[in-house]
Amino acid sequence: MKPTVMLIGLGGLGSIVLELLAREERLGRIVVGSRNATRGVARCNLVRLGAMAQGYAPTIGFVPLDLNDKEAVAEIVQREKPDIILSTATMQTWWLPDLLPPEQAAIIKSAGFGVWLPVHLTLTLKLMEALREANYRGITLTAPFPDVVNCVLSHLDLAPTCGVGNLDEIVPKVRLLAAERLRAPLNAVRVLLVAHHALEPVVFGEPTGEVPPYFLRVEYGGQDVTENIHADELLLAPYPLPPGPVTHFLTAGSTVRLMRALLSEEGALLHAPAPNGLPGGYPVIASREGVQPAPIEGLALAEAIVINERSHRFDGIERIEADGTVVFCPEAAEVLRVELGYECERLTPDEAEDRAQELIARFQKYAERYGVNLRENVRREV
Numbered sequence: 001m002k003p004t005v006m007l008i009g010l011g012g013l014g015s016i017v018l019e020l021l022a023r024e025e026r027l028g029r030i031v032v033g034s035r036n037a038t039r040g041v042a043r044c045n046l047v048r049l050g051a052m053a054q055g056y057a058p059t060i061g062f063v064p065l066d067l068n069d070k071e072a073v074a075e076i077v078q079r080e081k082p083d084i085i086l087s088t089a090t091m092q093t094w095w096l097p098d099l100l101p102p103e104q105a106a107i108i109k110s111a112g113f114g115v116w117l118p119v120h121l122t123l124t125l126k127l128m129e130a131l132r133e134a135n136y137r138g139i140t141l142t143a144p145f146p147d148v149v150n151c152v153l154s155h156l157d158l159a160p161t162c163g164v165g166n167l168d169e170i171v172p173k174v175r176l177l178a179a180e181r182l183r184a185p186l187n188a189v190r191v192l193l194v195a196h197h198a199l200e201p202v203v204f205g206e207p208t209g210e211v212p213p214y215f216l217r218v219e220y221g222g223q224d225v226t227e228n229i230h231a232d233e234l235l236l237a238p239y240p241l242p243p244g245p246v247t248h249f250l251t252a253g254s255t256v257r258l259m260r261a262l263l264s265e266e267g268a269l270l271h272a273p274a275p276n277g278l279p280g281g282y283p284v285i286a287s288r289e290g291v292q293p294a295p296i297e298g299l300a301l302a303e304a305i306v307i308n309e310r311s312h313r314f315d316g317i318e319r320i321e322a323d324g325t326v327v328f329c330p331e332a333a334e335v336l337r338v339e340l341g342y343e344c345e346r347l348t349p350d351e352a353e354d355r356a357q358e359l360i361a362r363f364q365k366y367a368e369r370y371g372v373n374l375r376e377n378v379r380r381e382v
Protein backbone atom coordinates (compact mmCIF):
# COMPACT_ATOMS: atom_id res chain seq x y z
CA MET A 1 0.00 0.00 0.00
CA LYS A 2 1.22 3.48 -0.81
CA PRO A 3 2.18 5.57 2.23
CA THR A 4 0.01 8.22 3.87
CA VAL A 5 1.50 11.60 4.75
CA MET A 6 -0.14 13.97 7.20
CA LEU A 7 0.73 17.65 6.83
CA ILE A 8 -0.12 19.86 9.80
CA GLY A 9 -0.15 23.63 9.22
CA LEU A 10 -1.12 25.08 5.87
CA GLY A 11 0.55 28.46 5.96
CA GLY A 12 3.36 29.76 3.78
CA LEU A 13 5.64 26.73 4.03
CA GLY A 14 2.94 24.06 4.39
CA SER A 15 1.19 25.21 1.21
CA ILE A 16 4.36 24.92 -0.86
CA VAL A 17 5.23 21.53 0.62
CA LEU A 18 1.71 20.40 -0.31
CA GLU A 19 2.21 21.55 -3.92
CA LEU A 20 5.35 19.42 -4.17
CA LEU A 21 3.87 16.40 -2.36
CA ALA A 22 0.89 16.44 -4.74
CA ARG A 23 3.37 15.65 -7.53
CA GLU A 24 5.01 12.69 -5.72
CA GLU A 25 3.73 9.59 -7.45
CA ARG A 26 4.94 7.21 -4.75
CA LEU A 27 2.57 8.71 -2.17
CA GLY A 28 -0.86 7.38 -1.33
CA ARG A 29 -3.04 9.79 0.64
CA ILE A 30 -2.09 13.26 1.77
CA VAL A 31 -4.09 14.34 4.82
CA VAL A 32 -3.90 18.04 5.59
CA GLY A 33 -4.77 19.39 9.04
CA SER A 34 -5.10 23.03 9.96
CA ARG A 35 -7.51 25.18 12.01
CA ASN A 36 -9.06 27.29 9.27
CA ALA A 37 -11.24 24.83 7.30
CA THR A 38 -12.53 27.34 4.74
CA ARG A 39 -9.03 28.38 3.74
CA GLY A 40 -7.69 24.83 4.10
CA VAL A 41 -10.29 23.15 1.87
CA ALA A 42 -9.92 25.84 -0.80
CA ARG A 43 -6.13 25.48 -0.74
CA CYS A 44 -6.33 21.68 -1.02
CA ASN A 45 -8.72 22.09 -3.97
CA LEU A 46 -6.30 24.45 -5.70
CA VAL A 47 -3.35 22.11 -5.16
CA ARG A 48 -5.32 19.09 -6.39
CA LEU A 49 -6.40 20.83 -9.60
CA GLY A 50 -2.93 22.28 -10.22
CA ALA A 51 -1.34 18.85 -9.90
CA MET A 52 -4.04 17.31 -12.12
CA ALA A 53 -3.52 20.03 -14.72
CA GLN A 54 0.12 18.92 -14.77
CA GLY A 55 -0.81 15.28 -15.24
CA TYR A 56 -0.79 13.93 -11.67
CA ALA A 57 -3.69 12.48 -9.68
CA PRO A 58 -3.08 13.07 -5.97
CA THR A 59 -5.45 12.01 -3.19
CA ILE A 60 -5.70 14.95 -0.80
CA GLY A 61 -8.09 15.25 2.12
CA PHE A 62 -8.55 18.06 4.65
CA VAL A 63 -9.32 17.62 8.36
CA PRO A 64 -9.93 20.52 10.74
CA LEU A 65 -7.18 20.18 13.33
CA ASP A 66 -6.23 22.40 16.25
CA LEU A 67 -3.03 21.46 18.05
CA ASN A 68 -4.42 23.08 21.19
CA ASP A 69 -6.88 20.17 21.41
CA LYS A 70 -4.47 17.32 22.06
CA GLU A 71 -7.15 14.64 22.52
CA ALA A 72 -8.72 15.47 19.16
CA VAL A 73 -5.27 15.44 17.48
CA ALA A 74 -4.54 12.03 19.01
CA GLU A 75 -7.88 10.71 17.69
CA ILE A 76 -7.26 12.08 14.19
CA VAL A 77 -3.81 10.47 14.09
CA GLN A 78 -5.19 7.12 15.29
CA ARG A 79 -7.90 7.28 12.64
CA GLU A 80 -5.74 8.42 9.69
CA LYS A 81 -2.70 6.24 10.56
CA PRO A 82 -0.08 8.35 8.74
CA ASP A 83 3.33 6.86 7.96
CA ILE A 84 4.89 10.32 8.17
CA ILE A 85 3.67 13.46 9.91
CA LEU A 86 5.15 16.81 8.94
CA SER A 87 4.30 19.81 11.10
CA THR A 88 4.81 23.34 9.85
CA ALA A 89 2.43 24.80 12.46
CA THR A 90 3.65 27.80 14.36
CA MET A 91 2.09 30.67 16.31
CA GLN A 92 3.94 33.26 14.22
CA THR A 93 5.98 32.94 11.05
CA TRP A 94 9.70 33.72 10.86
CA TRP A 95 9.96 36.60 8.39
CA LEU A 96 7.79 39.22 10.13
CA PRO A 97 10.70 41.39 11.38
CA ASP A 98 11.47 42.13 7.69
CA LEU A 99 8.17 44.05 7.49
CA LEU A 100 9.46 46.69 9.92
CA PRO A 101 11.23 49.80 8.66
CA PRO A 102 14.88 48.83 7.93
CA GLU A 103 16.34 50.41 11.07
CA GLN A 104 13.93 48.63 13.45
CA ALA A 105 14.20 45.38 11.47
CA ALA A 106 17.98 45.46 11.90
CA ILE A 107 17.71 46.09 15.64
CA ILE A 108 15.19 43.28 16.21
CA LYS A 109 17.15 40.85 14.02
CA SER A 110 20.37 41.66 15.90
CA ALA A 111 18.90 39.66 18.81
CA GLY A 112 19.12 36.49 16.69
CA PHE A 113 16.34 34.04 15.86
CA GLY A 114 16.46 32.24 19.21
CA VAL A 115 14.48 34.89 21.09
CA TRP A 116 11.41 33.79 19.10
CA LEU A 117 11.71 30.26 20.49
CA PRO A 118 8.39 30.28 22.41
CA VAL A 119 6.31 30.89 19.25
CA HIS A 120 7.98 27.94 17.47
CA LEU A 121 8.22 25.58 20.45
CA THR A 122 4.63 25.75 21.76
CA LEU A 123 2.76 23.89 19.00
CA THR A 124 5.51 21.32 18.37
CA LEU A 125 5.46 20.49 22.08
CA LYS A 126 1.66 20.05 21.96
CA LEU A 127 1.93 17.89 18.83
CA MET A 128 4.49 15.59 20.40
CA GLU A 129 2.37 15.24 23.57
CA ALA A 130 -0.64 14.34 21.41
CA LEU A 131 1.41 11.77 19.47
CA ARG A 132 2.53 10.19 22.73
CA GLU A 133 -1.12 9.98 23.78
CA ALA A 134 -1.97 8.39 20.39
CA ASN A 135 0.88 5.89 20.83
CA TYR A 136 2.03 6.95 17.33
CA ARG A 137 5.12 5.05 16.16
CA GLY A 138 5.61 6.59 12.70
CA ILE A 139 7.99 9.28 11.56
CA THR A 140 7.56 12.89 12.67
CA LEU A 141 9.25 15.78 10.88
CA THR A 142 9.02 19.36 12.10
CA ALA A 143 9.80 22.70 10.48
CA PRO A 144 9.66 25.23 13.35
CA PHE A 145 13.27 26.02 14.40
CA PRO A 146 14.16 22.32 14.85
CA ASP A 147 17.83 22.96 15.66
CA VAL A 148 16.70 24.24 19.06
CA VAL A 149 13.03 23.25 19.47
CA ASN A 150 13.67 19.53 18.92
CA CYS A 151 16.69 19.61 21.19
CA VAL A 152 14.54 21.11 23.98
CA LEU A 153 11.94 18.38 23.32
CA SER A 154 14.61 15.66 23.53
CA HIS A 155 15.11 16.66 27.18
CA LEU A 156 11.41 15.85 27.74
CA ASP A 157 11.67 12.54 25.83
CA LEU A 158 9.49 14.03 23.09
CA ALA A 159 11.98 14.52 20.23
CA PRO A 160 10.52 14.26 16.70
CA THR A 161 12.40 12.03 14.22
CA CYS A 162 14.16 15.14 12.88
CA GLY A 163 13.64 18.62 11.52
CA VAL A 164 13.58 19.78 7.90
CA GLY A 165 15.43 22.42 5.90
CA ASN A 166 18.00 24.71 7.53
CA LEU A 167 21.51 23.26 6.93
CA ASP A 168 20.12 21.28 4.00
CA GLU A 169 19.41 24.61 2.34
CA ILE A 170 23.14 25.44 2.49
CA VAL A 171 24.34 22.12 1.05
CA PRO A 172 23.07 22.67 -2.54
CA LYS A 173 24.87 26.03 -2.69
CA VAL A 174 28.22 24.48 -1.69
CA ARG A 175 27.70 21.49 -3.98
CA LEU A 176 26.89 23.70 -6.96
CA LEU A 177 29.85 26.06 -6.43
CA ALA A 178 32.20 23.12 -5.77
CA ALA A 179 31.10 21.37 -8.97
CA GLU A 180 31.65 24.60 -10.91
CA ARG A 181 35.13 25.07 -9.41
CA LEU A 182 36.03 21.44 -10.14
CA ARG A 183 34.36 21.56 -13.57
CA ALA A 184 32.75 18.31 -12.48
CA PRO A 185 29.21 17.00 -12.83
CA LEU A 186 27.05 17.71 -9.79
CA ASN A 187 26.48 14.06 -9.03
CA ALA A 188 30.24 13.42 -8.62
CA VAL A 189 30.44 15.96 -5.79
CA ARG A 190 29.45 15.09 -2.24
CA VAL A 191 29.17 17.60 0.58
CA LEU A 192 29.22 16.74 4.28
CA LEU A 193 28.23 19.62 6.52
CA VAL A 194 27.69 19.95 10.24
CA ALA A 195 26.05 23.30 10.90
CA HIS A 196 23.44 25.08 12.93
CA HIS A 197 20.49 27.20 11.79
CA ALA A 198 22.60 30.22 12.84
CA LEU A 199 24.99 29.66 9.91
CA GLU A 200 22.29 30.10 7.27
CA PRO A 201 21.92 33.91 7.32
CA VAL A 202 25.71 34.22 7.13
CA VAL A 203 25.92 31.88 4.13
CA PHE A 204 23.19 33.78 2.33
CA GLY A 205 24.67 37.17 2.89
CA GLU A 206 23.27 38.85 5.98
CA PRO A 207 25.91 41.15 7.46
CA THR A 208 27.54 39.59 10.48
CA GLY A 209 30.68 39.60 12.56
CA GLU A 210 31.97 36.23 13.71
CA VAL A 211 31.00 33.16 11.67
CA PRO A 212 29.39 30.34 13.72
CA PRO A 213 31.49 27.17 13.91
CA TYR A 214 30.81 24.42 11.37
CA PHE A 215 32.46 21.36 9.79
CA LEU A 216 32.64 21.07 6.00
CA ARG A 217 34.08 18.31 3.86
CA VAL A 218 33.74 18.18 0.06
CA GLU A 219 34.48 14.99 -1.83
CA TYR A 220 34.97 14.50 -5.56
CA GLY A 221 35.02 10.98 -6.87
CA GLY A 222 35.33 9.80 -3.26
CA GLN A 223 38.47 11.95 -2.56
CA ASP A 224 38.55 14.75 0.00
CA VAL A 225 39.01 17.98 -2.00
CA THR A 226 37.95 20.42 0.74
CA GLU A 227 41.31 22.22 0.90
CA ASN A 228 42.14 22.07 -2.83
CA ILE A 229 38.97 23.89 -3.81
CA HIS A 230 38.94 26.25 -0.79
CA ALA A 231 35.53 24.99 0.19
CA ASP A 232 35.26 27.44 3.11
CA GLU A 233 35.41 30.30 0.61
CA LEU A 234 32.64 28.68 -1.40
CA LEU A 235 30.46 28.29 1.66
CA LEU A 236 30.69 32.02 2.40
CA ALA A 237 30.80 33.24 -1.22
CA PRO A 238 28.04 35.71 -2.14
CA TYR A 239 24.95 33.89 -3.35
CA PRO A 240 22.01 36.24 -2.89
CA LEU A 241 18.51 34.86 -2.48
CA PRO A 242 15.27 36.83 -2.40
CA PRO A 243 14.20 37.44 1.20
CA GLY A 244 11.06 36.12 2.89
CA PRO A 245 8.54 33.39 2.15
CA VAL A 246 9.57 32.65 -1.46
CA THR A 247 12.50 30.73 0.04
CA HIS A 248 9.92 28.16 1.16
CA PHE A 249 10.46 26.45 -2.20
CA LEU A 250 13.99 25.67 -1.06
CA THR A 251 12.83 24.29 2.29
CA ALA A 252 10.00 22.35 0.64
CA GLY A 253 12.34 20.78 -1.94
CA SER A 254 14.63 19.58 0.82
CA THR A 255 11.66 18.30 2.86
CA VAL A 256 10.19 16.23 0.05
CA ARG A 257 13.57 14.66 -0.75
CA LEU A 258 13.96 13.71 2.92
CA MET A 259 10.48 12.15 2.89
CA ARG A 260 11.35 10.12 -0.21
CA ALA A 261 14.40 8.70 1.57
CA LEU A 262 12.35 7.93 4.68
CA LEU A 263 9.86 5.98 2.59
CA SER A 264 12.46 4.11 0.53
CA GLU A 265 13.90 0.62 1.01
CA GLU A 266 17.48 1.68 0.37
CA GLY A 267 17.54 5.04 2.25
CA ALA A 268 19.92 7.89 1.43
CA LEU A 269 22.64 10.10 2.85
CA LEU A 270 21.16 13.56 3.24
CA HIS A 271 21.31 16.45 5.68
CA ALA A 272 18.75 17.26 8.35
CA PRO A 273 18.52 19.34 11.48
CA ALA A 274 18.03 17.74 14.88
CA PRO A 275 18.16 14.00 14.12
CA ASN A 276 16.47 12.43 17.17
CA GLY A 277 16.67 15.78 18.97
CA LEU A 278 20.39 16.50 18.63
CA PRO A 279 21.25 20.22 18.58
CA GLY A 280 21.86 21.80 15.15
CA GLY A 281 22.18 19.91 11.87
CA TYR A 282 24.15 16.90 10.55
CA PRO A 283 24.65 14.63 7.57
CA VAL A 284 22.17 11.82 8.19
CA ILE A 285 21.24 8.43 6.86
CA ALA A 286 17.49 8.51 6.32
CA SER A 287 15.56 5.30 5.66
CA ARG A 288 12.42 3.48 6.74
CA GLU A 289 14.23 2.85 10.04
CA GLY A 290 14.27 6.60 10.70
CA VAL A 291 17.20 8.98 10.79
CA GLN A 292 20.70 8.51 12.17
CA PRO A 293 23.69 10.88 12.06
CA ALA A 294 26.00 9.62 9.29
CA PRO A 295 29.59 8.76 10.20
CA ILE A 296 32.01 11.49 9.04
CA GLU A 297 35.67 10.71 8.40
CA GLY A 298 37.75 12.88 10.70
CA LEU A 299 34.91 14.03 12.95
CA ALA A 300 33.38 12.07 15.82
CA LEU A 301 29.68 12.59 16.57
CA ALA A 302 30.58 14.06 19.98
CA GLU A 303 32.71 16.70 18.22
CA ALA A 304 29.87 17.48 15.80
CA ILE A 305 27.50 17.98 18.73
CA VAL A 306 29.96 20.39 20.36
CA ILE A 307 30.10 22.44 17.12
CA ASN A 308 26.32 22.81 17.19
CA GLU A 309 26.13 23.48 20.92
CA ARG A 310 28.70 26.25 20.48
CA SER A 311 26.57 27.64 17.62
CA HIS A 312 23.45 28.15 19.74
CA ARG A 313 24.78 31.49 20.96
CA PHE A 314 24.89 32.85 17.39
CA ASP A 315 21.10 32.49 17.48
CA GLY A 316 21.02 34.26 20.86
CA ILE A 317 20.81 31.11 22.97
CA GLU A 318 23.43 30.61 25.67
CA ARG A 319 22.53 27.02 26.58
CA ILE A 320 19.83 24.39 26.89
CA GLU A 321 19.74 22.84 30.36
CA ALA A 322 19.06 19.18 31.22
CA ASP A 323 15.35 19.80 31.96
CA GLY A 324 14.83 21.64 28.65
CA THR A 325 15.11 25.14 30.14
CA VAL A 326 16.60 27.56 27.62
CA VAL A 327 18.90 30.33 28.80
CA PHE A 328 19.09 33.25 26.36
CA CYS A 329 22.25 35.30 25.80
CA PRO A 330 21.93 38.47 27.92
CA GLU A 331 22.52 40.78 24.92
CA ALA A 332 19.77 39.04 22.91
CA ALA A 333 17.25 39.23 25.78
CA GLU A 334 18.21 42.89 26.25
CA VAL A 335 17.22 43.80 22.66
CA LEU A 336 13.65 42.57 23.22
CA ARG A 337 13.50 44.14 26.70
CA VAL A 338 14.46 47.56 25.34
CA GLU A 339 12.48 47.42 22.10
CA LEU A 340 9.35 45.46 23.06
CA GLY A 341 9.33 45.64 26.86
CA TYR A 342 9.45 41.81 26.81
CA GLU A 343 11.63 40.34 29.55
CA CYS A 344 12.72 36.73 29.16
CA GLU A 345 16.14 35.53 30.21
CA ARG A 346 15.14 31.88 30.76
CA LEU A 347 12.32 29.82 29.27
CA THR A 348 11.00 26.57 30.66
CA PRO A 349 8.98 24.49 28.17
CA ASP A 350 5.81 24.66 30.29
CA GLU A 351 5.71 28.46 30.12
CA ALA A 352 6.33 28.62 26.35
CA GLU A 353 2.68 29.23 25.38
CA ASP A 354 2.14 32.18 27.76
CA ARG A 355 5.45 33.73 26.76
CA ALA A 356 4.63 33.21 23.07
CA GLN A 357 1.29 35.01 23.43
CA GLU A 358 2.93 37.89 25.27
CA LEU A 359 5.75 38.15 22.73
CA ILE A 360 3.35 38.13 19.76
CA ALA A 361 1.14 40.83 21.36
CA ARG A 362 4.10 43.06 22.21
CA PHE A 363 5.61 42.63 18.75
CA GLN A 364 2.31 43.56 17.09
CA LYS A 365 2.12 46.74 19.18
CA TYR A 366 5.74 47.55 18.36
CA ALA A 367 5.09 47.12 14.63
CA GLU A 368 1.96 49.32 14.85
CA ARG A 369 4.08 52.05 16.40
CA TYR A 370 6.05 52.04 13.12
CA GLY A 371 2.92 51.96 10.96
CA VAL A 372 2.99 48.21 10.18
CA ASN A 373 -0.09 46.02 10.59
CA LEU A 374 1.40 42.53 10.87
CA ARG A 375 -1.90 40.64 10.64
CA GLU A 376 -2.86 42.33 7.37
CA ASN A 377 0.54 41.67 5.82
CA VAL A 378 0.56 38.00 6.74
CA ARG A 379 -2.94 37.50 5.32
CA ARG A 380 -1.87 39.02 2.02
CA GLU A 381 1.37 36.96 1.73
CA VAL A 382 0.10 33.46 2.54
Ligand SMILES: NC(=O)c1ccc[n+]([C@@H]2O[C@H](COP(=O)([O-])OP(=O)(O)OC[C@H]3O[C@@H](n4cnc5c(N)ncnc54)[C@H](OP(=O)(O)O)[C@@H]3O)[C@@H](O)[C@H]2O)c1
Binds near residue numbers: 010036142166
Ligand atom coordinates in the same frame (compact mmCIF):
# COMPACT_ATOMS: atom_id res chain seq x y z
N1 LIG B 1 13.29 24.50 8.92
C1 LIG B 1 13.30 25.37 7.92
O1 LIG B 1 14.18 25.37 7.06
C2 LIG B 1 12.18 26.37 7.83
C3 LIG B 1 12.03 27.17 6.70
C4 LIG B 1 10.94 28.04 6.65
C5 LIG B 1 10.06 28.12 7.73
N2 LIG B 1 10.32 27.36 8.82
C6 LIG B 1 9.43 27.38 9.98
O2 LIG B 1 8.22 26.74 9.61
C7 LIG B 1 7.18 27.24 10.41
C8 LIG B 1 6.03 27.64 9.50
O3 LIG B 1 6.38 28.79 8.77
P1 LIG B 1 5.26 29.46 7.85
O4 LIG B 1 5.90 30.62 7.19
O5 LIG B 1 4.59 28.44 7.06
O6 LIG B 1 4.25 29.99 8.99
P2 LIG B 1 2.73 30.44 8.75
O7 LIG B 1 2.54 30.90 7.37
O8 LIG B 1 2.39 31.34 9.88
O9 LIG B 1 1.94 29.06 8.91
C9 LIG B 1 1.77 28.46 10.15
C10 LIG B 1 0.52 27.64 10.11
O10 LIG B 1 0.32 27.07 11.40
C11 LIG B 1 -1.08 26.85 11.54
N3 LIG B 1 -1.46 26.87 12.95
C12 LIG B 1 -1.38 27.90 13.82
N4 LIG B 1 -1.87 27.53 15.00
C13 LIG B 1 -2.30 26.25 14.86
C14 LIG B 1 -2.91 25.32 15.72
N5 LIG B 1 -3.23 25.64 17.00
N6 LIG B 1 -3.21 24.10 15.25
C15 LIG B 1 -2.92 23.76 13.96
N7 LIG B 1 -2.33 24.59 13.10
C16 LIG B 1 -2.02 25.83 13.55
C17 LIG B 1 -1.74 28.04 10.83
O11 LIG B 1 -2.89 27.60 10.13
P3 LIG B 1 -4.37 27.82 10.71
O12 LIG B 1 -4.43 29.23 11.18
O13 LIG B 1 -5.29 27.48 9.60
O14 LIG B 1 -4.47 26.81 11.80
C18 LIG B 1 -0.72 28.47 9.80
O15 LIG B 1 -1.16 28.18 8.51
C19 LIG B 1 7.78 28.40 11.21
O16 LIG B 1 8.10 27.94 12.49
C20 LIG B 1 9.01 28.75 10.45
O17 LIG B 1 10.00 29.36 11.23
C21 LIG B 1 11.33 26.48 8.88
